[in-house]
Amino acid sequence: MKKVFLLLVFITSLNFSQNKQSNFSFDTNFFDAVDKWVVFPNTDSSLVHAYGFIYLDNTAGFTFDFENKLVVLEDGLKNLKRETEPGTVKYRLEPNTNKVVILTDEQIKELNLPKVPTWLSLYKEGSNEISYLKNEGYHYNHVGACENALKPLLKAYKMNPHFEGLEFELAYAYNHLKKYEEAIPILKKALKNNPKDFYFFRELGYSYVHLGKIKKAESTYTKGIEISNNDFEKSEMALNMAQAYFKLKNRKKFDQWAKLTRKYAQKNADYVKYIESFEKNWYEE
CATH class of the missing domain: 1.25.40.10 (Tetratricopeptide repeat domain)
Structure with a gap:
C-alpha cells in the first residue's frame, strides 16, 4: 500500500496540549525518543492518544510512524479500532514538535507491539558510513x-x-x-x-x-x-x-x-x- 506523508501541521492537534487525566508525563523531546514507541498528548478532555514509532530517516529527517490510537483505562491501555493500516501514515517532525512520552516495555507488550518494527532495519543500512x-x-x-x-x-x-x-x-x-x-x-x-x-x-x-x-x-x-x-x-x-x-x-x-x-x-x-x-x-x- 502506498505510504502517505503528511506535514507536521496536520498533527498539531497531537502536539500542543496535554491531558492531565491520562497520567502520562509528556516530558521527553522527540529527538531523545528516536527508535522508541511514543505517545503524543491530545487536545481535548478525552483519554484518547495517538501513538507510534519515532525514527530517523537519514535523508528526510525525524519521522513519526503513526501506529494507531489508544485509550487510557483504569486497568491499562487499549487499542481503538484501527482506521489506517500500519506504516501508511508518517509525519515529519520539526523543531516545534511538542514533547512525548516513551512507552515502557510493559506498555509495549500490553498493546501487542514488537520491541521495534521489522522495517526499522531498512533505515539503519549504512549507519556506520x-x-x-x-x-x-x-x-x-x-x-x-x-x-x-x-x-x-x-x-x-x-x-x-x-x-x-x-x-x-x-x-x-x-x-x-x-x-x-x-x-x-x-x-x-x-x-x-x-x-x-x-x-x-x-x-x-x-x-x-x-x-x-x-x-x-x-x-x-x-x-x-x-x-x-x-x-x-x-x-x-x-x-x-x-x-x-x-x-x-x-x-x-x-x-x-x-x-x-x-x-x-x-x-x-x-x-x-x-x-x-x-x-x-x-x-x-
Whole structure:
C-alpha cells in the first residue's frame, strides 16, 4: 500500500496540549525518543492518544510512524479500532514538535507491539558510513539537539575530517553548545583545507566574538564577507560585529559594521531592525 506523508501541521492537534487525566508525563523531546514507541498528548478532555514509532530517516529527517490510537483505562491501555493500516501514515517532525512520552516495555507488550518494527532495519543500512553519520549530525543540529549531534559527527570526523559538510556541522554544534574553544581548531583546519568556504569564516568569527576576541573576530568576518557571494550571510556577519561593538560602546566601529549590515540586509529585514534598536538604546545600560 502506498505510504502517505503528511506535514507536521496536520498533527498539531497531537502536539500542543496535554491531558492531565491520562497520567502520562509528556516530558521527553522527540529527538531523545528516536527508535522508541511514543505517545503524543491530545487536545481535548478525552483519554484518547495517538501513538507510534519515532525514527530517523537519514535523508528526510525525524519521522513519526503513526501506529494507531489508544485509550487510557483504569486497568491499562487499549487499542481503538484501527482506521489506517500500519506504516501508511508518517509525519515529519520539526523543531516545534511538542514533547512525548516513551512507552515502557510493559506498555509495549500490553498493546501487542514488537520491541521495534521489522522495517526499522531498512533505515539503519549504512549507519556506520561517514555520509550517514554526517547526515545524522545534520538532522540533530537542524532541530537544535546539538548535544546529540556530537557523537555521530565526532565518529565521522575521525574517519575523514574533510568530508563535505562535516566540519561545518561539527563546528556549528560546538558553537551552539557554547564550546567555542572546541570549534576553533576544527574551523582552522577546515580553512587550511578549503580557504574559500565563507561558512567556515562565519562560524570562526562567531567563536571569536563569544570568547571576547574581538580583533580576531573582526579580521575573520572581514575575510568571510570578502569571499562570500551570499548577502544574507554577509549581513549576519556584519551584525554580529556591530553587536559586539555595541556592547563595548565603541561607536566608531559600531557605525562601520552597522553600515555594512544595512548594505547587505534587505530593507525591512530583522537585522536592520536590530541595528536600529542598538542605535536607539545606545546610552542605556
